[in-house]
Amino acid sequence: MGMAVGTSRPAERHGALLCPMEGPAPGAGGLGIDPDDLPDGLVVADEHGRVVCFNAAAARITAVRAADVLGLPLEHALPLEDLNGRRWWTLTDPYGGLATRVGQPERNLLLPGGREVLVSARYVRERPTGPLRRLVISLRGTEARRRSERSHAELIATVAHELRSPLTSVKGFTATLLAKWERFTDDQKRLMLETVDADASRVTRLIAELLDISRIDSGRLEVRRQPVDIAAAVGRHVQAHVTNGHGSDRFLVRIRRDLPMLWADPDKIDQVLGNLLENAVRHGAGTVTIEVAPATTAGPADAECDEERGTAVTVSDEGPGIPEESMARVFTRFWRGSKRGGTGLGLYIVKGIVEAHGGTITVERGPGGGAQFRFILPVGAPAYLA
Structure with missing residues (x-):
């Protein structure tokens, strides 16, 4: 059973704790908000740094059961390290660091065993520079980013492969013409120059395709009507x-x-x-x-x-x-x-x-x-x- 917005007493559902929410959410219409319905992992620690919420997506991403971490100190429940092996919560010190900080942007961190996870955090305070009241952490898997990286790598490999052949041809013919210009007849020179021109046009098309893809992917393809x-x-x-x-x-x-x-x-x-x-x-x-x-x-x-x-x-x-x-x-x-x-x-x-x-x-x-x-x-x- 989900907990309605505005209820401050946490409730349990399937071993995961429903997060204490405060104040009515705009447009909520009185509907309950259940952390297990969220697509991303959600972990919430209270003012003492103990985990009070660990939703189903967080359990799936970390391969840790919610019942095993609820009530534990955050650094034990979620022992994150950066890519240099430094303990993340010790490094960022959300409870004892600067009171002006409002959170941490998303970055790639490591769980025990080398499992990668994308982590971002928000610091909820009583007042702008007051003590930390709640630490809200979002977890996401890296599969989508890996797919995007593979796609970009494949694009680069494809374009590099397609560019190599015409550029090799252009380089070979121009070097030959420069070194042995007098040895070729006019017809031979014309044939080589026509080949160079065709290969240069091919390179131009490939570069134009690459630019078009970049603009399409970023939503910046301009249409001049x-x-x-x-x-x-x-x-x-x-x-x-x-x-x-x-x-x-x-x-x-x-x-x-x-x-x-x-x-x-x-x-x-x-x-x-x-x-x-x-x-x-x-x-x-x-x-x-x-x-x-x-x-x-x-x-x-x-x-x-x-x-x-x-x-x-x-x-x-x-x-x-x-x-x-x-x-x-x-x-x-x-x-x-x-x-x-x-x-x-x-x-x-x-x-x-x-x-x-x-x-x-x-x-x-x-x-x-x-x-x-x-x-x-x-x-x-x-x-x-x-």
Whole structure:
């Protein structure tokens, strides 16, 4: 049974002590607050430094039973050490240290046996510089941080691997040309310089991808909206593939005439179209179909209507498609539909760009059996044009 906010007498539940709470919590509505319902570990020590609360999450994270530590001095119940082997409670001295301190920021500490845990603390005092009345400690496992660190390490390793090949080529050809310029014919020089130029462009794309990922992950991807002719943009990308040697009969473009005016970032829309068409040409087969049509999107929660105008772009091919079990992972980092090169970052960036415009993107099996990507962008017109 949980304890209602405002009750000062602690109560027990399943061997764990419910924390004494004081004063009504805003918006609590009279509901009880049970520490065992909290997702993070919670440990509370009283004014004497003895543990009066040890919730279920704390027991799970520390592998210590609540019944074994309730009433013990904090340094015995939770014998933390920093990464240099120093006893944490002796080092920070929450009860005897500076009275102006209000807590400890989260940091990585060690439990006996080397178990890592993320710990933060808040010092609750009678008055701003008064004696410590209660020490509230939050515990979290390190699994989520480890996953994030592995993801960043994998990103760095992938980018480093992809950069090594073109940079080696650039270095080799430029060194050769500088050392033996007179020995090569004009055609040989042109071929080597064209290779250097192509590899330099590849490095530039990789760096741009890395910057895009950084901005997407931090929520700082900027969208510079202006009118975009989506039909002309599709035409440019198709023509680029035809110029590069693909037959014009491989592409089927269907553009509806009644398209709404689209306000978006033209460079980023080019990036989305380029990636989707490149995937369809490289990994798909048969005819690549691009359809552009009006669409409706979910409107803002406070809007008078539930729908607003938008533009839908669908890119599909007739290749083997994407296995059903992989559909959910298509837009994650490092997903590759085949082993034929690529960093596996393109579709992750595409999704980030579309969502930065307030749109959505989906993937499914197309009518011809291949992959079908469909993204919908809201019109995005400025308020003065609405």
